[in-house]
């Protein structure tokens with residue numbers, strides 16, 4: 001198994017599960033230039049990390065990779081079985097993290113991708129912070145009272 005990763009990104013979640021599972025794996029660290037090479041684009045045409053290469057297939061989308069790992073290593077105890085109520089909740093929260101919280105960070109780190117006016121960067125960052133706060137508040141509410 002090989003994880004195509006970049007330090008300090010959302011790939012960390014997949015990396016953590018590789019450690020939990022305890023099977024041999026390698027990690028290749030890519031910078032943004034390396035994500036655009038023809039070899040990597042073949043693995044992940046979306047030009048992002050993570051990509052997990054396993055059993056001859058290249059899988060992308062962090063949440064999909066995480067669920068794939070739960071199913072591929074059912075005895076590793078890293079997630080609930082398909083069909084269980086817990087699995088329904090796992091899917092819900094994984095999607096909340098990858099489809100809601102994660103994109104809210106993009107304008108914070110890369111305001112230039114969300115406005116063509118450099119003068120607006122500070123406002124884009126500010127708007128991003130409000131959205132991140134909204135999503136983290138939702139998570140706080142969910143975790144409140146749970147240990």
Ligand SMILES: N[C@@H](CCC(=O)N[C@@H](CS)C(=O)NCC(=O)O)C(=O)O
Nearest residue numbers: 009010047048049050061062063098
């Ligand atoms: N929807 C994708 C998003 C992946 C993504 O945005 N990865 C970021 C790192 S956290 C990335 O590779 N960014 C490269 C870029 O934006 O150029 C997923 O959940 O895997």
